[in-house]
Amino acid sequence: MAEKIVVVGGGTMGAGIALVAAKAGFDVEIVEPDQGARDRAAAAYERDAQRSGDSSSSRRIVWKYALERSDAVLAIEAVPERFHLKREVFAQLDEALPAPALLATNTSSFSVAELADEVADPRRVVGMHFFNPPQRMQLVEVVATERTGDAELESALLFVERLGKRGIIAADTPGFIVNRVARPYYLQSLRALELGVASAPELDALARGVGFRMGPFELMDLIGLDVNLATSDSVFERTLAGRFEPVELQRRMVAQGRLGRKTGAGFYEYRDGNAERLELTVPPSAGIDEEEVVGLIGYGGRADELAEMLAQSYRVVARVETDDRLAELPADATILIDASDGAADRSEVLAQLDASYGAECVIIADAYASDLTACAARLRHSERLAGYGVLGLLSSQATIELVDLETASDDTLELAQDIFAGIGRASILVEDVPGLFLGRTVGSIVNEAMIAVAEDVASAEDVDEAMMLGANYPIGPVAWGREIGGARLRRILKRLADADGEGYAPHRSLWVLDMEEAAEAPSEEVTQ
Ligand code: NAD
Numbered sequence: 001m002a003e004k005i006v007v008v009g010g011g012t013m014g015a016g017i018a019l020v021a022a023k024a025g026f027d028v029e030i031v032e033p034d035q036g037a038r039d040r041a042a043a044a045y046e047r048d049a050q051r052s053g054d055s056s057s058s059r060r061i062v063w064k065y066a067l068e069r070s071d072a073v074l075a076i077e078a079v080p081e082r083f084h085l086k087r088e089v090f091a092q093l094d095e096a097l098p099a100p101a102l103l104a105t106n107t108s109s110f111s112v113a114e115l116a117d118e119v120a121d122p123r124r125v126v127g128m129h130f131f132n133p134p135q136r137m138q139l140v141e142v143v144a145t146e147r148t149g150d151a152e153l154e155s156a157l158l159f160v161e162r163l164g165k166r167g168i169i170a171a172d173t174p175g176f177i178v179n180r181v182a183r184p185y186y187l188q189s190l191r192a193l194e195l196g197v198a199s200a201p202e203l204d205a206l207a208r209g210v211g212f213r214m215g216p217f218e219l220m221d222l223i224g225l226d227v228n229l230a231t232s233d234s235v236f237e238r239t240l241a242g243r244f245e246p247v248e249l250q251r252r253m254v255a256q257g258r259l260g261r262k263t264g265a266g267f268y269e270y271r272d273g274n275a276e277r278l279e280l281t282v283p284p285s286a287g288i289d290e291e292e293v294v295g296l297i298g299y300g301g302r303a304d305e306l307a308e309m310l311a312q313s314y315r316v317v318a319r320v321e322t323d324d325r326l327a328e329l330p331a332d333a334t335i336l337i338d339a340s341d342g343a344a345d346r347s348e349v350l351a352q353l354d355a356s357y358g359a360e361c362v363i364i365a366d367a368y369a370s371d372l373t374a375c376a377a378r379l380r381h382s383e384r385l386a387g388y389g390v391l392g393l394l395s396s397q398a399t400i401e402l403v404d405l406e407t408a409s410d411d412t413l414e415l416a417q418d419i420f421a422g423i424g425r426a427s428i429l430v431e432d433v434p435g436l437f438l439g440r441t442v443g444s445i446v447n448e449a450m451i452a453v454a455e456d457v458a459s460a461e462d463v464d465e466a467m468m469l470g471a472n473y474p475i476g477p478v479a480w481g482r483e484i485g486g487a488r489l490r491r492i493l494k495r496l497a498d499a500d501g502e503g504y505a506p507h508r509s510l511w512v513l514d515m516e517e518a519a520e521a522p523s524e525e526v527t528q
Pocket of ligand 1: 008010011012013014031032033034037077078079081106107108109121129130131132258522
């Protein structure tokens with residue numbers, strides 16, 4: 001006889017979890033008092049049977065109106081996210097499923113330990129946080145409280161494995177791994193939009209350009225602004241950490257009923273369920289430029305890539321790696337690109353270049369490490385300075401943020417756009433705020449991941465895997481942090497914290513991200 005499990009609540013998540021378990025060979029009892037929810041589940045099972053050709057699995061699922069005494073080995077609670085309701089369900093489960101049955105909650109935001117208080121033997125209580133839709137999403141965060149038993153945790157992981165899913169252990173902390181580490185994607189994007197860095201479609205395009213499957217605004221429209229805000233509210237209320245504080249703009253939109261796709265309007269307007277998004281195209285390269293003389297300053301992976309790519313669109317590209325060799329740059333340079341080490345303030349060097357080159361030479365500088373508005377104020381020819389943002393590797397960034405410096409001339413901005421178009425990169429003009437958009441959002445995601453690791457929520461490897469499986473991230477945030485560099489991230493976040501508050505400050509563990517790369521830096525590095 002197959003092992004039996006109980007699912008309490010047959011809504012979006014419960015019905016999906018029940019089907020996944022039935023397909024894995026479990027007999028499932030599902031408790032759902034509402035006829036509407038039952039009808040929706042039946043229709044969903046019918047669609048699944050037609051798609052998969054498997055109509056027998058859903059027959060292993062028995063529907064009940066109320067919880068009954070059961071010899072099931074496990075119960076998963078997936079009733080609505082209301083604390084008192086969940087507590088009541090746990091008290092009932094304690095009676096209905098005697099030990100050693102495992103009792104699991106699919107809660108997204110409550111403390112699993114507090115629910116375990118309702119159960120005589122809290123060793124058998126775990127969190128099993130499935131992602132929506134459970135049939136498709138591979139990740140299950142298996143949440144261990146301080147009182148969860150080792151053998152019980154092992155059984156929970158084994159069950160998840162038998163479903164064909166990846167169980168990752170997370171500590172019982174607000175947002176567990178995914179909902180916590182993903183918070184800055186929403187919150188920092190909202191702050192960028194409030195600051196007027198660029199429009200929502202432009203910011204979404206920048207996010208897609210570094211590999212996010214959806215930009216933050218189209219994603220919030222899909223999730224529902226209200227649902228997304230409730231998660232932010234809950235993480236903020238439980239941590240009281242300023243960096244999790246929900247953004248007023250989102251609260252206003254929720255109050256106005258602009259909830260996203262489901263109401264026909266959010267950050268986008270939806271007609272027939274679809275909205276127009278910004279798709280950027282780059283015109284094909286016009287071949288090698290023979291006229292411009294390009295000088296590149298900088299070392300490390302980012303500068304290497306830039307040098308290689310520029311050499312494919314300009315005949316003359318001269319590079320110096322360190323600042324003590326600036327004199328070796330061609331005297332007749334018409335374009336100077338400063339990539340530096342990506343972590344140090346560049347105002348001195350930019351002033352030096354400005355003093356050495358005639359007004360016709362355009363200077364394009366990394367905008368994450370330096371305050372370019374302040375730098376421009378020191379230049380003789382501030383109209384020739386433009387800023388660009390390549391965060392990690394150029395090869396993993398399709399769209400570049402170009403800083404719309406007030407002092408820059410149209411010709412300068414146009415040339416900067418042409419340079420990146422020449423290497424196959426679209427660009428978007430953004431306002432000069434610390435971290436621009438990508439440094440602010442991705443930098444804060446990496447920072448949050450490092451804080452979570454330091455607080456023992458999960459290991460670095462598990463955080464990375466969870467974000468890729470549970471949130472479709474193109475790369476795990478810790479690996480992403482290594483690609484960007486710890487010192488560079490520290491610099492970006494320091495500038496962000498100076499402007500927006502200490503809550504955004506770089507975590508002390510960021511240096512770890514540079515450990516493997518440290519040996520590659522040239523010893524005669526000149527900074528500041
Ligand atoms: P839902 O509203 O779609 O489903 C909940 C179901 O529980 C409803 O059908 C309701 O009739 C039923 N119910 C209410 N009281 C009950 C009771 N006493 N006994 C049995 N059934 C009862 O909600 P959902 O989206 O499936 O969310 C369920 C849980 O999963 C929540 O804790 C939520 O935070 C969590 N979760 C949701 C998502 C998501 O994207 N929807 C993702 C991960 C986790």
